[in-house]
Amino acid sequence: MRDFWEKHADSKEQLLSWFQEANSAQWTNPSDVKREYPNASFLKDNRIVFNIKGNTYRLIVRVNFDYQMIWIRFIGTHAEYDKIDANKI
Numbered sequence: 433m434r435d436f437w438e439k440h441a442d443s444k445e446q447l448l449s450w451f452q453e454a455n456s457a458q459w460t461n462p463s464d465v466k467r468e469y470p471n472a473s474f475l476k477d478n479r480i481v482f483n484i485k486g487n488t489y490r491l492i493v494r495v496n497f498d499y500q501m502i503w504i505r506f507i508g509t510h511a512e513y514d515k516i517d518a519n520k521i
Contacts, residue, residue, distance in 0.1 A: 433447050433448075433451065433504065433507060436507045436508075440489065440509075442485060442488075443484055443485055443488070443489050446484050446485050446489075447484060447491070447507070450482060450484065450491065453468065454493075454502055458500070459495065459497060459500070460497050461497055462474050462478075462480075465480060465495070469482060471483050475492075475518055475519050476519050477494065477519070478494055478495045478496065478497070479492055479493070479494050479495075479505065479518065479519065480492070480493050480494075480495060481513075481518060484507075487510060488509065488510060489507065489508065489509055489510065490506070490507070490508060490509075490510060490512075490513040491504070491506070491507050492504075492505045492506040492507075492513075492518055492521060493505060505521050506518070506521045
């Protein structure tokens, strides 16, 4: 995340905020995430797309709800997001 916000300084505050919220969250299923992030998009294999900074940036994570683990799969601009397959990244 740090590498990304060093290139896109306007994303730093929101990425840090998301990280702190996700780090303390007790998400046990997608509904828990949706309550906190109504605009999050859910993909296959427990991947979730979060809009960062008014949808200027996209963050894709993979969540293991049983073990309360989150892996960041992608952070990029909306244009970069449009060039990837979010279900496979």
